[in-house]
Amino acid sequence: MRQRSGFLLIPPSLFTLPFLPLVFRIFGEGKGKSEEEKSIFIRSFTFLLEGLLMSSPLQDKSKAFALSIIRLCNEVRSSRRETVLTNQLLRSGTSVGANIREAFYAHSRADFIAKLQISLKECSESEYWLELLLESGYCSDQAVLAQCVEVKKLLIASLRTAKRGLASGPSR
Template sequence: MKNVLKDKSYSFALEIIKLSRKIHHKNEYVLGRQILRSGTSVGALIREAEFGQSKKDFINKMSIALKEANETLYWLDLLKDAEIIELNIYQKLKSLNLELIAMLVSSIKTAKMNS
């Protein structure tokens, strides 16, 4: 069965890895590591939630993934405003991230209603 959230978060993580490499070449090591950590952890947490020990564990992991996605937005905004990344890259990644956030919010709400 296809899991759209899992697939999108994996694709997003790949894009974040590519961005991190570009940032690294600009000698922005700290910012590159920060966005790499938060941006890739979204998908990792979604994978963890998939095999959560309980509904509560699932909701907790998905909520942490949501927090990481929100933190990633912060780093994207900072990188754009500091003129470290181009506007088109920012817009693409922000759009993907907002889509993940909406899907996470929906998944969390659904899980809470069914618990």
């Protein structure tokens, strides 16, 4: 491990999200390290983790989608008095972002992939309920469906990338 500008240099291949807890345990325990080295590692790790978790387009877009779903469901319930479809949409639409958030704290790459796959299923289910609401005339807001499709595309791309990394071994 080399040090530059107050940050500990750890191989970037170890910083894929599913391996962050492992990296923290290995390098952050502090066995045989000075207090300064421990402090530098903690600052580096915190900076990296915040950057990864705070700047995820997938998380941002899935949260915006969930908020749009909540607004849409409330509007349809109050103006059209429809609850069966909106209850299903509310469950699946908010579950997408929750599972994505959970994936960022996965125990392994396989767990990360599994959580993203659950999110993709929930997203697909949400797309179905939105199509029913639109085609039945309960709703006319096509923008929410477009958001759903965008999140679905991001999930598919993320899963492809994660699976490619899984196939090439744990060091990626």
